Amino acid sequence: MGAALLLIVLVLAYTASSRYFIHQQIYAQLRTAWAGDTAPGxxxxxxxxxxxxDGKVVESTLRNxxxxxxxxxxxxxxxxxxNTPMELLVLSKAGDIVSRYPLQGFKDTEGLAYLGHGRVVVADEDLQRLNVVTLPKEVRPIKADDTQFISLAINLTNTNKGFEGVTYDAEHDRLxxxxxxDPRQLFEVTGMINSIxxxxxxxxxxxxxxxxxxxxxxxxxDGYYDAATGHMLILSDQSKSITELDQDGNFVSTRSLRGGISDMKQSAPQAEGMTMDSDGNLYVVSEPNLFYQFKKQ
Known part of the structure; x- marks a missing residue:
């Protein structure tokens, strides 16, 4: 027992000063396990x-x-x-496609967040643009020219490393x-929806x-803002992890999306999207076409 505690202390001491994310992830996992949930509920x-x-194929021909x-x-x-065809899909909670809206005039649609009252915001990575879309009542194409948007042209890059995710806090009108x-960044845009x-x-x-x-x-x-707790989840594709932050951006907990060290049979190959429903269930989608659902035990 003493040797195990010493090992943990040494790992923590090493990771505190380490610049390598793999060591920091080990530190985060140990911290989560060691501290436990200090504020249940x-x-x-x-x-x-x-x-x-666990990794359901939504549709075999679906890409990105x-x-x-x-x-x-x-x-x-x-x-x-x-990717071609660029679409907005309606899914069941089991990951089945119910309907599909073709997207026209968009460049690189990566993130999606629901705003309420039939509106969504679409993050266009290349343009670093947040487009507000009102979903048509009938299934038909959605055109970029019909949207309102804000563009945050900050730290532009030519290497496809722009806006990857978006989430919305409806109570405070915060996107x-x-x-x-290159670099990793998080921006808060307040008042955009109420200004329409x-x-x-x-x-x-x-x-x-x-x-x-x-x-x-x-x-x-990607990210997800949880109105029930005021906490935010941050998804990482390359590190295959989800991190929980509190209202002030402090670390709370983490879980891995790697097979073998988690309850998943295989690692999520390229986890790009994440959300939660009103029952507290967590959903993740991974390129090219995989769907995951997680439930709290």
Missing amino acids: QNIWLPDYKVVI LSGITYDYDQNRLLAITN FAIKER GAPLKIKVADLTSWVDRSVFARDLS
């Missing part, structure tokens, strides 16, 4: 989530399934692809835009410090 607490749908969100008005999932890497058809009152804040100190991952592929 106030945290999402990722270690309690177990996989129940890159984002997912929960439509709480109609109790359904919405997903997005960023969180997530830049993948009203006096313009938009504030943009850089919350990258949250990521720098609390997310031990090589890249950021």
